[in-house]
Amino acid sequence: MSNSGHDEEERDSFDDANVHLCNPHIAGMEQDILYHLALGSGSHDLVEMFSDVRYVCMGGTPKRMESFAYYLMDEIGYKLPAGTTLLDISHMSYRYSMFKVGPVLCFSHGMGIPSVGILLHEVIKLMYHAQCKNPIFFRLGTCGGIGIEGGNLVITESAVDGLLRPYLELPVLGKLQRKPAILDKQLANDLKNLRLDDDPFSITVGKTMCTYDFYEGQGRLDGAFCDYTEEDKLNFLKKIHKENIVNMEMESLCFAALCHQAGIRGAVICVTLLNRLNGDQVATPKETLSNWQEYPQLLVARYIKKNMGLPVNKPQREYPQVVKCPKKHSMVRQESASFE
Numbered sequence: 001m002s003n004s005g006h007d008e009e010e011r012d013s014f015d016d017a018n019v020h021l022c023n024p025h026i027a028g029m030e031q032d033i034l035y036h037l038a039l040g041s042g043s044h045d046l047v048e049m050f051s052d053v054r055y056v057c058m059g060g061t062p063k064r065m066e067s068f069a070y071y072l073m074d075e076i077g078y079k080l081p082a083g084t085t086l087l088d089i090s091h092m093s094y095r096y097s098m099f100k101v102g103p104v105l106c107f108s109h110g111m112g113i114p115s116v117g118i119l120l121h122e123v124i125k126l127m128y129h130a131q132c133k134n135p136i137f138f139r140l141g142t143c144g145g146i147g148i149e150g151g152n153l154v155i156t157e158s159a160v161d162g163l164l165r166p167y168l169e170l171p172v173l174g175k176l177q178r179k180p181a182i183l184d185k186q187l188a189n190d191l192k193n194l195r196l197d198d199d200p201f202s203i204t205v206g207k208t209m210c211t212y213d214f215y216e217g218q219g220r221l222d223g224a225f226c227d228y229t230e231e232d233k234l235n236f237l238k239k240i241h242k243e244n245i246v247n248m249e250m251e252s253l254c255f256a257a258l259c260h261q262a263g264i265r266g267a268v269i270c271v272t273l274l275n276r277l278n279g280d281q282v283a284t285p286k287e288t289l290s291n292w293q294e295y296p297q298l299l300v301a302r303y304i305k306k307n308m309g310l311p312v313n314k315p316q317r318e319y320p321q322v323v324k325c326p327k328k329h330s331m332v333r334q335e336s337a338s339f340e
Helices: 046-050 062-076 113-129 185-192 230-242 252-262 286-292 295-307 326-336
Strands: 055-059 098-101 104-108 136-145 153-160 167-172 175-180 203-210 245-249 265-275
Touching (some): 055 062, 055 113, 055 295, 062 104, 104 113, 113 252, 153 245, 153 252, 153 295, 175 252, 185 203, 185 265, 185 295, 230 245, 252 265, 265 286, 265 295
Parallel strands (some): 055 104, 055 136, 136 265
């Protein structure tokens, strides 16, 4: 059993601000093609395009991350040239989406460990080729709470797999490698401290169980297959809750392991969609779920604004950047409309 050459102990970072690759073969390649991002180190000027990136935010779906990108534009006051709009930089890959808002990259990572793992390999390489300095990675997502009601935030302190093991186990060349799933504790604490008294959510910092499956892997009773009882499920959930496991999702283990291996500070912030001790199916109205899914975005936007020296609790722009007066804007549009 290999531990891939990395100690189990936490390490802060490499000795300098650059992103490092634990792969000696990349330097000898004529071009490194980031296949799933539709980018390449020879085909694109990655330094010109991305060297100013300091924050990488990723979540499950393209639509959610596009919405976050537009939200972030107003929060940090980022201005696009007149007549332009945000572009999905990776749209030609038909796999992941990527939006750039100043120093922030917003990605969709799909669902599950394999999908987020592929993306992370290429995003880490993108940071390397672009010569980015000390980027911070965030995963914004949803989860099932354990002892936590829906609509509240969980910041992952550390991630474990379905057997409560704190590492990503990956078969490589016929052997199992173990990559420690370690996250930045100071970053988690800094995020928790950004909660305001009037926020409609609580924040819990605890362990996250990351599973390879949504149904049997998470002990649900409503999948196509189930060979255990409700009592079995509840006994398991109560057992892991005593181990300070407060939520379940399907990406944190890989996210933590690859960020740690690359020496990149990372955090996982998820909103609970339900309390698994009370059931399995997400029956909350769609509108409420949409509101809840904005909570991780709100917290990460506050962190980015604070780091940029901007007011944490006030957006830099309350209306679209080209609109000075919403009332007059509406009137002009009505007067300019063509009628048959």
